[in-house]
Amino acid sequence: MAFAKLGTIFNQDRDGIGQCIISEHKSFQGYSLSLFNHKTRRHNIHYVLDQLKGNFVNKKQLLKRYDEFHDIYERKVKENLSPNMKLEKLVSNIKLSTVPRLTASISALWTLQKADHYFQAEDLKDQNNYLLQPHATQVISIFRMLGIGDTEERLINNLVQIGTGEEKSVTLGVTASILALLGFDVHCACYSEYLSQRDY
Structure with missing residues (x-):
C-alpha cells in the first residue's frame, strides 16, 4: 500500500522522472496496473463500438454479447475473489458454451490468477x-x-x-x-522471442 501512495506522488512529478521510476521498477507494478485500468476505462464499450469499422458488423448484437460477457465475468470474479481462493472449481466449471460465456470464464480465471496486486491494495x-x-477493446x-457480431455469427x-x-x-x-476448448488445433507464433517468453 505504501508503494501505491508513493506511486501517486511519483506520478504527479512534472519532470517525468517519477513516471520513469514507476514504469521501470517491479515494486510499482500494482500501481502501474491501476493507472492502465484507469486509462482504459475511458475507452468503454460504447467508445469501442463507435470506433469499430468493418463490413456486416451488427453493433447492437455486439453490445448485447458484450453485456452478456460482462455480467458473467463480473459474477465469476466476485464469487471467487478471496486471498486464499481455490480456482479448481472455476476451471472445472468451464464448459463448452457460447463465445461470450467462454470468454467470460477464461477472462475471470486470468483475473483471479493475477490478483496479487488487488490484495496488496486492500486499504x-x-x-x-x-x-x-479485460477491457472492451480486447473483448470486442x-x-x-x-x-x-457478424450478421450470421459464424467463424470466418x-x-x-x-x-x-x-x-x-x-x-x-x-x-x-x-x-x-472448441476442439481446434491451435498454434501461436510471434515475431519476437522476447515477447513470446514474456507473455507465455
Missing part, C-alpha cells in the same frame, strides 16, 4: 483498479476474430487491429484458449 478506495481486467477483438476469417499497449498477448491467449 485503497480504488482497489478494483489493481485487478488485471476476441468476438470479432470469432465471428461474433477476420482481421483485427489492436494498438500498442492494448494487450494483444492477452487477446490472442484468450482467443487461442476458446478455439482449443
